[in-house]
Amino acid sequence: NSTGSSEAQETKKTASGKTEVVFWHAMSGDLEKSLNKIVDEYNKSQDKVEVKPVFQGTYEEAQTKFNTVAGTKDAPAIMQTFEVGTKFMIDSGKIQPVQKFIDQDHYDTSQWEKNISSYYQVDGKQYSMPFNSSTPVLVYNKDAFKKAGLDPENPPKTYDELKAAAKKLTEKQGNKTSQYGFSILNYGWFFEELVASQGGLYVDHENGRKGDAEKAVFNGKEGQNAFNLINDMYKEGTFYNVGQNWDDMRAAFQSKKIAMFLDSSAGIKTLVDNAPFEVGVSDLPVPKEEDRQGVAIGGASLWMSKGISDETSKAAWDFMKYLATPEVQAKWHVESGYFAVNPKAYDQEIVKKEWRKYPQLKVTVDQLHKTKSTPATQGALISVFPESRQKVVTGMESLYQGVKPKEALDQAAKETNRALEVGNQK
Amino acid sequence: MSITRKWTTYLLLIAATLVLMFPILYAFSISFMSGAEVLEGKIWPSSFSLENYRDAFEKVPLLHYLINSFAVSIFVMAGQLLVSSLAAFAFVFIKFKGRDAIFFLFISTMMIPWEATMVPNFLTAQKLGWINNYLGLTIPFFALAFGTFLLRQQFKTIPNELYEASQVAGISRFRFFWNVVLPVSKTSLVTLGVYSFLTTWNMYLWPLLVTNTEDVRTVQIGLKQMQTQEISTDWGVVMAAVVVVILPTLLLLFLGQKRLQKGLTQGAIK
Amino acid sequence: MKKVELVNIGKSYDQKTNVIQDINVTIEPGEFFVLVGPSGCGKSTMLRMIAGLEEVTQGELLIGDVKANKLLPSQRDLSMVFQNYALYPHLTVEQNILFGLHTKKISKQEQQKRCREAAEMLGLSEYLKRKPRQLSGGQRQRVALARAIVTHSPICLMDEPLSNLDAKLRAKMRSEIRQIQRKLGITMIYVTHDQTEAMTMADRMMILNGGNIQQIGRPLDIYNAPKNTFVASFIGSPPMNLSNVSIENNLLVFEDRRAISMSTPHSNLNGKKEVVVGVRPEHIQLATNDNTSFIVEVDNVEILGTETLLTFHMGDKQWMAKWNGQWNIKVGERVPIFIDPKHLFLFDNDTDSCLHYEPSTEDLTVKGAFV
Amino acid sequence: MKKVELVNIGKSYDQKTNVIQDINVTIEPGEFFVLVGPSGCGKSTMLRMIAGLEEVTQGELLIGDVKANKLLPSQRDLSMVFQNYALYPHLTVEQNILFGLHTKKISKQEQQKRCREAAEMLGLSEYLKRKPRQLSGGQRQRVALARAIVTHSPICLMDEPLSNLDAKLRAKMRSEIRQIQRKLGITMIYVTHDQTEAMTMADRMMILNGGNIQQIGRPLDIYNAPKNTFVASFIGSPPMNLSNVSIENNLLVFEDRRAISMSTPHSNLNGKKEVVVGVRPEHIQLATNDNTSFIVEVDNVEILGTETLLTFHMGDKQWMAKWNGQWNIKVGERVPIFIDPKHLFLFDNDTDSCLHYEPSTEDLTVKGAFV
Amino acid sequence: MSAVTKTANSPVSVSSNPKEKKSMPNLLVGLSYLLPSLLLFGVFLFYPMIKTLYLSLFITDTQGNPLKFVGLQNFSYLFTDPNFLQSMKATFLFVLYTVPIGLIIALFLALIANEKLKGIGFFRTMFSSTMGMSVAASSVIWMFMYNSTIGVINKVLNLVGIHDVQWLLDPKYALIAVSISTIWMNIGFTFLILLGGLQNIDEKLYENARIAGVSYWYQLRKITLPMLSPTLFFIITVSFINAFQTFGQIDILTKGGPTDSTNVIVYSIYKDAFVNYNVGSASAQATILFFCILLVTALQFKLGERKVHYQ
Ligand SMILES: Nc1ncnc2c1ncn2[C@@H]1O[C@H](COP(=O)(O)OP(=O)(O)OP(=O)(O)O)[C@@H](O)[C@H]1O
Ligand SMILES: Nc1ncnc2c1ncn2[C@@H]1O[C@H](COP(=O)(O)OP(=O)(O)OP(=O)(O)O)[C@@H](O)[C@H]1O
Ligand SMILES: O=P(O)(O)OC[C@H](O)CO
Ligand SMILES: [Mg+2]
Numbered sequence A: 001n002s003t004g005s006s007e008a009q010e011t012k013k014t015a016s017g018k019t020e021v022v023f024w025h026a027m028s029g030d031l032e033k034s035l036n037k038i039v040d041e042y043n044k045s046q047d048k049v050e051v052k053p054v055f056q057g058t059y060e061e062a063q064t065k066f067n068t069v070a071g072t073k074d075a076p077a078i079m080q081t082f083e084v085g086t087k088f089m090i091d092s093g094k095i096q097p098v099q100k101f102i103d104q105d106h107y108d109t110s111q112w113e114k115n116i117s118s119y120y121q122v123d124g125k126q127y128s129m130p131f132n133s134s135t136p137v138l139v140y141n142k143d144a145f146k147k148a149g150l151d152p153e154n155p156p157k158t159y160d161e162l163k164a165a166a167k168k169l170t171e172k173q174g175n176k177t178s179q180y181g182f183s184i185l186n187y188g189w190f191f192e193e194l195v196a197s198q199g200g201l202y203v204d205h206e207n208g209r210k211g212d213a214e215k216a217v218f219n220g221k222e223g224q225n226a227f228n229l230i231n232d233m234y235k236e237g238t239f240y241n242v243g244q245n246w247d248d249m250r251a252a253f254q255s256k257k258i259a260m261f262l263d264s265s266a267g268i269k270t271l272v273d274n275a276p277f278e279v280g281v282s283d284l285p286v287p288k289e290e291d292r293q294g295v296a297i298g299g300a301s302l303w304m305s306k307g308i309s310d311e312t313s314k315a316a317w318d319f320m321k322y323l324a325t326p327e328v329q330a331k332w333h334v335e336s337g338y339f340a341v342n343p344k345a346y347d348q349e350i351v352k353k354e355w356r357k358y359p360q361l362k363v364t365v366d367q368l369h370k371t372k373s374t375p376a377t378q379g380a381l382i383s384v385f386p387e388s389r390q391k392v393v394t395g396m397e398s399l400y401q402g403v404k405p406k407e408a409l410d411q412a413a414k415e416t417n418r419a420l421e422v423g424n425q426k
Numbered sequence B: 001m002s003i004t005r006k007w008t009t010y011l012l013l014i015a016a017t018l019v020l021m022f023p024i025l026y027a028f029s030i031s032f033m034s035g036a037e038v039l040e041g042k043i044w045p046s047s048f049s050l051e052n053y054r055d056a057f058e059k060v061p062l063l064h065y066l067i068n069s070f071a072v073s074i075f076v077m078a079g080q081l082l083v084s085s086l087a088a089f090a091f092v093f094i095k096f097k098g099r100d101a102i103f104f105l106f107i108s109t110m111m112i113p114w115e116a117t118m119v120p121n122f123l124t125a126q127k128l129g130w131i132n133n134y135l136g137l138t139i140p141f142f143a144l145a146f147g148t149f150l151l152r153q154q155f156k157t158i159p160n161e162l163y164e165a166s167q168v169a170g171i172s173r174f175r176f177f178w179n180v181v182l183p184v185s186k187t188s189l190v191t192l193g194v195y196s197f198l199t200t201w202n203m204y205l206w207p208l209l210v211t212n213t214e215d216v217r218t219v220q221i222g223l224k225q226m227q228t229q230e231i232s233t234d235w236g237v238v239m240a241a242v243v244v245v246i247l248p249t250l251l252l253l254f255l256g257q258k259r260l261q262k263g264l265t266q267g268a269i270k
Numbered sequence C, D: 001m002k003k004v005e006l007v008n009i010g011k012s013y014d015q016k017t018n019v020i021q022d023i024n025v026t027i028e029p030g031e032f033f034v035l036v037g038p039s040g041c042g043k044s045t046m047l048r049m050i051a052g053l054e055e056v057t058q059g060e061l062l063i064g065d066v067k068a069n070k071l072l073p074s075q076r077d078l079s080m081v082f083q084n085y086a087l088y089p090h091l092t093v094e095q096n097i098l099f100g101l102h103t104k105k106i107s108k109q110e111q112q113k114r115c116r117e118a119a120e121m122l123g124l125s126e127y128l129k130r131k132p133r134q135l136s137g138g139q140r141q142r143v144a145l146a147r148a149i150v151t152h153s154p155i156c157l158m159d160e161p162l163s164n165l166d167a168k169l170r171a172k173m174r175s176e177i178r179q180i181q182r183k184l185g186i187t188m189i190y191v192t193h194d195q196t197e198a199m200t201m202a203d204r205m206m207i208l209n210g211g212n213i214q215q216i217g218r219p220l221d222i223y224n225a226p227k228n229t230f231v232a233s234f235i236g237s238p239p240m241n242l243s244n245v246s247i248e249n250n251l252l253v254f255e256d257r258r259a260i261s262m263s264t265p266h267s268n269l270n271g272k273k274e275v276v277v278g279v280r281p282e283h284i285q286l287a288t289n290d291n292t293s294f295i296v297e298v299d300n301v302e303i304l305g306t307e308t309l310l311t312f313h314m315g316d317k318q319w320m321a322k323w324n325g326q327w328n329i330k331v332g333e334r335v336p337i338f339i340d341p342k343h344l345f346l347f348d349n350d351t352d353s354c355l356h357y358e359p360s361t362e363d364l365t366v367k368g369a370f371v
Numbered sequence E: 001m002s003a004v005t006k007t008a009n010s011p012v013s014v015s016s017n018p019k020e021k022k023s024m025p026n027l028l029v030g031l032s033y034l035l036p037s038l039l040l041f042g043v044f045l046f047y048p049m050i051k052t053l054y055l056s057l058f059i060t061d062t063q064g065n066p067l068k069f070v071g072l073q074n075f076s077y078l079f080t081d082p083n084f085l086q087s088m089k090a091t092f093l094f095v096l097y098t099v100p101i102g103l104i105i106a107l108f109l110a111l112i113a114n115e116k117l118k119g120i121g122f123f124r125t126m127f128s129s130t131m132g133m134s135v136a137a138s139s140v141i142w143m144f145m146y147n148s149t150i151g152v153i154n155k156v157l158n159l160v161g162i163h164d165v166q167w168l169l170d171p172k173y174a175l176i177a178v179s180i181s182t183i184w185m186n187i188g189f190t191f192l193i194l195l196g197g198l199q200n201i202d203e204k205l206y207e208n209a210r211i212a213g214v215s216y217w218y219q220l221r222k223i224t225l226p227m228l229s230p231t232l233f234f235i236i237t238v239s240f241i242n243a244f245q246t247f248g249q250i251d252i253l254t255k256g257g258p259t260d261s262t263n264v265i266v267y268s269i270y271k272d273a274f275v276n277y278n279v280g281s282a283s284a285q286a287t288i289l290f291f292c293i294l295l296v297t298a299l300q301f302k303l304g305e306r307k308v309h310y311q
């Protein structure tokens, strides 16, 4: 079906004769600063390749953009795509699997963290280069814990504990709530993770890894647990609706509007730096401790466009390899909170030093290491993931309107099915 | 006018101005505030520091975007003026069969929602290689039914005798268009120009679609990008960028307000 | 100086009805020819066909013996002055005057020379650098005139060029245009709906009504011998008084049974018993003791400084009399009237055409006066 | 029927310069009073001050003996007819006529009655349901008039109500308006820049120039005894001929050294040696053998059916003569002229005011004619 | 013709030459002036419009190439899809909130700014100023004002004892919030047009009313509004069309949420086409939108034109 011609594009060169590699990403704020620093260092480290990072908005916006230009000369050489875009990228036919370069280069992938790289492997083929992987964590305000008489070193682990803690943390002035106990961003990823951490699947066919997914199954018991949690807490008045914007959520935490919330490990460094109180980080809560299966990775990986010249591809591959070196990964980990793709990075001195300063960073790494590898924690593979996420978000939002959790979930599942059906006709 | 009526009118005018201008003034005010002041929800900054502006220019290449926006707006303005005036000229000064039908066709294009054509247009732009360059940002907007309509109304006020006089004198049609019709319609051209400039400058969805490099991005997209990137961290900087973005158009509007009003209504109604 | 000939000219805008028809006339070289008629009668249409701005749909147009039906306006070698002057508002007077002259392949020098000459002739020399809007109506008129003059075209067409001027200026421009036309000797075709203009300016004039020629001739001939009631009432101000009368013996009897006598029985009345009688206001005189035609009751008096207009009823119509001097007459006063039978016009009440008039024997010349 | 009195009225739009000043006049109840003057002289301004549409910045305005400077327009109990009629295009003729009548607390029945009456009087009865755009110019004019009439206000103001009509219609409406005013007996203040209108309609008129009163009086008095050159040339058509002359003995000597004699030496010339002489065109006669004043070369001849206009040079000016009849005179012909000294006007060449004229002894009445 | 042929040849030949020059018929000349417009309209309006109609009958790949003909399936699904129905509802509510209220406010402003007062030019400039405000900039400002914790709107509401409202997160308020900001953004343009319309009304009509002594409201009803009706008609039509096509403020303020409460059709089209890659469905929606606008405009013309008075 694809229109992507096999004709290779010309290699773009910079004024100084370096091969230009355009790199689209979705890293904003402090993350963008760190990324730019790394790119800068890379550009300075050699004289053949010049990487040009371009911010393209959120993951969703960036992927939208990529889709519009994929296969044309306007497409970037390297594209950062969030984990749920994996299937879409593979199906698009507009990318070259990095396996090709791994093979050509005899690159040793065993140095990678298995839990991460396996997400981007389909049928034994490595499609994209893992780069920034994260997991969801519970972030909380230690000062608020103390004030509420809770143990800041013993954050809630189960839903019940979470509810109880949230109740204590919720502060009212008159009938105006000045501090809410808990919040979850209206974003599909958190729901997916809450389901996965209980071992629940998102779609059928083993989360789409044993064949194209046809049916959403996230409205099962695990999904209902998650929705019930939100619903119950919202009804109790301990849950705050922060909307869909990551920044708004973090702002709400920093301004003490919420005492606990779920965040990506990628946000932790900035949070700890900026919060006017002590920040605690803990594992994702589960309904009951025995349910705990670990988490699926989040974040994003780097994809190589198809249709770019060999020279550009090589240059891009060189940059990808650079990013995977322990030194760079170490720096990236401590500055962003993303995992090191290459575990050797954790041995680097700066990591050790930073972990002492920011013990919170280690929590996320540990959580990943504790994860049991199952189809649930490997994450779902579906091409219409972004669309499905919108449906789930609408489901979450409808909870605040008094819709029953089960109904909301079923509706989201039904609409996801429709999206799958349409998607599978393509 | 009686004294009481005069003063109630003034009162209403001032009240309406305050309400209407508040968001703009508020943006100005915030653009000078430090992050802490913003979070405290102040209305007025404690000091007028230009730091936010410096940051804004540092964080995104605002200056570059401004230049792009200027280039695109000027280009579209010139294109619209030329294309619309050519068409309007034909509608007024050249009699031919089916003229009214074509005019109706033109007017009907105002009814087609741009968004309904967005997808194929994007594909067209892509095929033409117009993504990420000025062509894609400008040429699709050169033909403007509204502009043609506005100028047609203006051209109609040019006495037909002028045209006939030049026919008798043996002046070519194009020369008449260029040397008489255009200069005589200066006011309307300025009106349309200001209008085109403003609308192009403020264009949002299309540039969002067809630009993805900093080289050609316009300032509105820059603003949106800044908003995605910076909002929680620094409203002050974002507002500084807002101010930078709105200042040129506000100035243009203030300067051209009288003409704009004259020209717009002339074209719109009569 | 070129002849313009219209042969069976007709015009239809909609391919169905003719707005003018059967126009046959030859305008002689150097003649000042006026087209006159009420609004909508087709004057502009005819002029515009001559100019080439409107297609000739019937008949043949010859300009200087060349068939011109299909020529472009610019190929007809004529100039035109429009009602609203059609000055280019953004150009200076000078640029206006010279606009289009380049198409005639005239050297810059020659252009300048012509412009200077024309400006001088029309007293525009000091205004050459102004824009039209900085000029008064009369000055604009002159610029339009100058623009026509500099082309040195042998034919000039004018479409109601004075109708936007006030009465005083109009009178002045009338003689100015006439003088220039004489000086340059161009053939002038001039459209107006104002009979005074037609009377005072024309060598010959054509009176149009509803697209048909009513009469062509020298102004005084038309004034003195109008072919029909339309011409009679259109030419002359105030217009000729007209009423239906029946002929009884030698008397013309009005509807209210008042009567005036005819001088002699007229043979060419074809035995008609009902006719329309016409009398010009200036021929209704105050009766002296012995010649009263009848007595009228005055409806209105208007004293215009040197003459007095009286309005009164005759039959079913209001008539007007024009007397010299300032008459102290009150509304309602009864006044004896005398109408000399030799001043009577008689028209056919069916066809409106003139049945009888007595040619004027007056021949006022300066020499005659000295005799 | 109310009196309107202006005492020392002045007006300034910008608080600096006055556009009119020192206006003192009393308009009598039931009078038809015309304000006349060239464009921009302040006629509309004065009328609008009387109407209350413009603030009076100086002096006192009395309407029916009540000080009205500060009254609202609606409190002045007057009606107004505007130049472009100011009809409401979206309302029918009837609605236009009745617009605002409800504020006068008039019953619906009475409103209908008045509307019917006014419409009948003005021949509008069949058009009551039409919109203004479906009416001709004259009909619109009448609607505006009707709207003024139905208010039954004792004072009616009109600002150039006829200037948009063509000549014939204008003449007709002139007498129509005059007749209605007489019939209703209202006080009329009427603005025009057309001297014919002023002459034929006014009981009295005020001639304004540059915001100053030039003369107030009955039309004929003004015509016969203009106070200054402005009035002399403004009233009368063609206007009075004026030239600078020097007085040498009993002769008025023109710049080209031609001369005419004065009848007798005038005492009130204050020993002035340079004056402006004025002669009305109708007073320039063809000389008979023995009384030639001088001989002129004719520049232009215009024959208007019943009269002939001759243009010739006198000194630095073009003069005009108006003769009755159709004169067969060629341009360039030399004609002997006679000017009766009793028809000479003399004006001060510094102040322009009239130094001398001879009151007309003519008294044309019908009775007189019978004697 | 015969009359001419016997005269000398030369003038005849002279006169026949130019005839050839004239051979370019007006139609071609006219079209050549219209060519740029027609070409651009063709390529960027008519062709895509038709393409959209065509695509609405297909399932497409992610980049909008038709894959499979499905007939009216896209439409039939849409009409049963609660999300789309919600979009329709949001669109109509949005139009309903923004057009009449915006118009009334702008009319009010135009009326008070039409008085002849000292310094009125300043107020006119202020009132028209939102025309110079881009959607992006305005939306960012309003986004901040709506912020439930630090935004000024809640601060003011708190002062009068009203609770924090989650303007953009609460489906009850989100559409209203977006509407308010939209009204604000559009006021400048609407105001300018209406003011121009008011100034075109002959002053004499009011002077006559002053002499008649009718009240302000009577003048407003009997003179101003009828005389303004062509302008009103124009601006209502334009406002409707604009309202149906609103995109920027939705994208920045709410992204169609919460629970699709602000997911107006245009935004839904954008999401379907560019985020979910259902170009077929997006095209079907675009088609429906087109007919909605057509319908409303036609209705407007049918109902409105009768009440409009043209001079
Ligand atoms: N372009 C046209 N299409 C159709 N009919 C026309 C056109 N121009 C003029 N007419 C009609 O032709 C007739 C003659 O019009 P024309 O303009 O020649 O009159 P006119 O004598 O010049 O009148 P006026 O004194 O008002 O200028 C009128 O009935 C007019 O309605
Ligand atoms: N609103 C105004 N503001 C300032 N000056 C004005 C205004 N209205 C009129 N004038 C000036 O006052 C003077 C008299 O104007 P007015 O309208 O009374 O003249 P008019 O005699 O009615 O002229 P016309 O015959 O042209 O109507 C003019 O010089 C004019 O420029
Ligand atoms: O914010 P990030 O980079 O951790 O990504 C979160 C989700 O995985 C995106 O799908
Ligand atoms: Mg005409």
Ligand SMILES: [Mg+2]
Binding pocket: D043, D044, D045, D159
């Ligand atoms: Mg006036």
